[in-house]
Amino acid sequence: MTAVFYRGxxxxxxxxxxxxxxxxxxxxxRKYLDMSGGAAVSCVGHQHPRVVESLCxxxxxxxxxxxxxxxxxxxxxxxxxxxxxxxxxxxxVYFTSGGSEAxxxxxxxxxxxxxxxxxxxxxxxxxxxxxYHGNTLGTLSISGxxxxxxxxxxxxxxxxxIDPCYAYRYRQAGESRADYALRAANxxxxxxxxHGAETIAAFIAEPVVGASLGVVPAEKGxxxxxxxxxxxxxxxxxxxxxxxxxxxxxxxxxxEQEDFLPDIVTLAKGIAGGYQPLAATIARHHIHETFVTTGxxxxxxxxxxxxxxxxxxxxxxVNVIDDEKLLDNVRTRGDLLQNELxxxxxxxxxxxxxxxxxxxxxLEIVADKTTKQPFPDEDNITKRLMKATMAxxxxxxxxxxxxxxxxxxxxxxxxxxxxKPDHIAELIDKLRAIFSDVLGG
Ligand SMILES: Cc1ncc(COP(=O)(O)O)c(C=O)c1O
Numbered sequence: 001m002t003a004v005f006y007r008g009x010x011x012x013x014x015x016x017x018x019x020x021x022x023x024x025x026x027x028x029x030r031k032y033l034d035m036s037g038g039a040a041v042s043c044v045g046h047q048h049p050r051v052v053e054s055l056c057x058x059x060x061x062x063x064x065x066x067x068x069x070x071x072x073x074x075x076x077x078x079x080x081x082x083x084x085x086x087x088x089x090x091x092x093v094y095f096t097s098g099g100s101e102a103x104x105x106x107x108x109x110x111x112x113x114x115x116x117x118x119x120x121x122x123x124x125x126x127x128x129x130x131x132y133h134g135n136t137l138g139t140l141s142i143s144g145x146x147x148x149x150x151x152x153x154x155x156x157x158x159x160x161x162i163d164p165c166y167a168y169r170y171r172q173a174g175e176s177r178a179d180y181a182l183r184a185a186n187x188x189x190x191x192x193x194x195h196g197a198e199t200i201a202a203f204i205a206e207p208v209v210g211a212s213l214g215v216v217p218a219e220k221g222x223x224x225x226x227x228x229x230x231x232x233x234x235x236x237x238x239x240x241x242x243x244x245x246x247x248x249x250x251x252x253x254x255x256e257q258e259d260f261l262p263d264i265v266t267l268a269k270g271i272a273g274g275y276q277p278l279a280a281t282i283a284r285h286h287i288h289e290t291f292v293t294t295g296x297x298x299x300x301x302x303x304x305x306x307x308x309x310x311x312x313x314x315x316x317x318v319n320v321i322d323d324e325k326l327l328d329n330v331r332t333r334g335d336l337l338q339n340e341l342x343x344x345x346x347x348x349x350x351x352x353x354x355x356x357x358x359x360x361x362x363l364e365i366v367a368d369k370t371t372k373q374p375f376p377d378e379d380n381i382t383k384r385l386m387k388a389t390m391a392x393x394x395x396x397x398x399x400x401x402x403x404x405x406x407x408x409x410x411x412x413x414x415x416x417x418x419x420k421p422d423h424i425a426e427l428i429d430k431l432r433a434i435f436s437d438v439l440g441g
Pocket of ligand 1: 098103132242243
């Protein structure tokens, strides 16, 4: 019996009791290899002593002082560190508690920015199909993920969406990668023209799509062209790096590898590594300045904005990433992980694509590799994969809908940055057994 209103209302879950490094242990002592950091959260590993100590110190000296009345040292230090990593002098950081709040903050910033500039008609946010930006009504409104939207009936705002840059499914036969990148990006220009630039506030996209597609980096040149289009039509560009940021792809920000600078970037999950709920919305100098110089300010806020304990955990996590040079590991172990996955599963009849960047990898599962046709809905591949991974003591992140609606399955891998070759070998053994149980072959 439980009084908990679980996510899955009829589900039962093992109770997590302990964790260390790459592993979580349940109350019965069963061990789970954490190869997705939950959902790309645990980046410095579980129970890192430096993070635990910093958090305990902060909480024992000052756990909470509302940021409508006070600032606090961890918030100041972490903001300074993040702003310094973002290549726009004078950038400012707004801290919230989770990814949805960070994106909701970004949307509201975009709206209020255009109001401050006396262009209140600029309201619509263009996003992409196959996207997930959060679960508040605002962020679900800008998410393209149909199964997640459908449950909300007609409550959501229905704004324009373009297709993502997803070469595995959308690049045409004979089309070069560069031409495809350009075509995919130009669909934004078409959409802006159809609606009128005077009605569009911002465009939002993940530089590397996480849970909606199973780790899909854009083709080279896509985001440079997107930036050009946003500049041409006076539209803010929001990079959702909730999953792919904080070093996950091998650079602190995922957009660094795409050679563009967003106007607003959002971080969550890895930013405090799971030690505390924390998210950040980083705005370029010109956005913050607009609120200051027009005297309009930015009207927003939650009780836990800039929470001292959460920021202390975030500061410790980012310091560990820097001091232990964990991004070197993300790059080298990321390459090793990709090679080992390819060696083990390239010839598997149902693994259609193995892709990603750094320690952010995805395997797309198909019924037929030639036609790329997914398994039918009623086969429930995603749910069965979820069940099988837990049964084999593996935490990874199976997802659905990579083709359309519910159709298409993938597995997302986002292990902690402390991953070692032994863990990769353990992962491959477990995946072999899981694929054999669920897919056969
Ligand atoms: C890309 C992206 N944006 C936003 C969110 C929402 O974050 P949260 O669940 O912390 O609210 C998620 C969560 O999975 C995400 O993957």
